[in-house]
Each structure stands twice: as structure tokens, then as C-alpha cells.
Amino acid sequence: MKLTSFFGKRFSQLTFVTAIALNLYNTNAVALSNLSSTRETSLIAQKSVCPPSSGGSEFVTAETANFYIYICGGDLPNTYFGVAKNSKTGGIILPLQSYSKDQFVAVNGNVRYTLTRHQLIVTRQGKVILKEKATWLF
Numbered sequence: 001m002k003l004t005s006f007f008g009k010r011f012s013q014l015t016f017v018t019a020i021a022l023n024l025y026n027t028n029a030v031a032l033s034n035l036s037s038t039r040e041t042s043l044i045a046q047k048s049v050c051p052p053s054s055g056g057s058e059f060v061t062a063e064t065a066n067f068y069i070y071i072c073g074g075d076l077p078n079t080y081f082g083v084a085k086n087s088k089t090g091g092i093i094l095p096l097q098s099y100s101k102d103q104f105v106a107v108n109g110n111v112r113y114t115l116t117r118h119q120l121i122v123t124r125q126g127k128v129i130l131k132e133k134a135t136w137l138f
Helices: 013-025 039-046
Strands: 057-063 067-073 077-084 091-100 103-108 111-116 119-124 127-133
Touching: 067 091, 077 103, 077 111
Parallel strands: none
Antiparallel strands: 057 067, 067 077, 077 091, 091 103, 103 111, 111 119, 119 127
16 A cells, blocks of 8 residues: 555644544545545544454554554454554554553564553564554543
8 A cells, every 4th residue: 555645745643643543444435635624524534444354443542653554443442453654564454352442452473562641662573673662642
């Protein structure tokens, strides 16, 4: 998926990220380059950020230097959805292994993703391979 057409336009961060998510989940999506960064379009786009299979609700939206992370679910959080800010890396959707009020953990084989209010830590076989400051947007 190419996202270069978005870089020339000024979008709010939330609109930009939700537009990416819409492209990931809706192959019939209308051309998103025409979206304005109004609150209304952001709210419309937000409804499709979380995978429908997760229950569709956003519990946490976080940002690091290189990623946007969504914690999704139905009545309870159940899904980790990470999207790289660059157009080359892509994203990952994983079931949550555990969670608390301030920490969410997802595992993919020997890789563990831990999101707290202050950081995203990714470990492989117990060794830290990525550590970035995280800011929860809501």
C-alpha cells in the first residue's frame, strides 16, 4: 500500500492515522486524499480504526516516534493494532495476552509488545529490540 499521496496534504494526526486504517480494512474505501481535517471527518473515520473482529471499540490510541498503536476490543480490550508511520513497515494486529489499566501486552511468537502510558517496548526472546516514548492520545 502506498501512502505517499497523503504526505503532501496537511491532516490532523488522528485523521491521517484513521485514513491509513481505513485503507487497511476497507478495500472499497472512497479516495481518502480528499478528506479535510475537520473534527467531523475524524470522528467518522475513527469508527473504522479497530478491526471489526475485535469488537470495534478503541480503548487507547497511542503515538511513539515511529508508530501509532490502538488498543481495541468490544466490552473489554482484546486486540493490539500497531501501524508504522512510514509506508514501508506496515502494521500488525495481535490478540492481547494481558492488560491492566496502564499496560497492554501482545505476543507474536517470541516477540512481545508492551505498551504502557510512557513507552512502547518490543522484546525478542527477552532482549529489548525497540524502546520508544509513548504518548496516549486518549
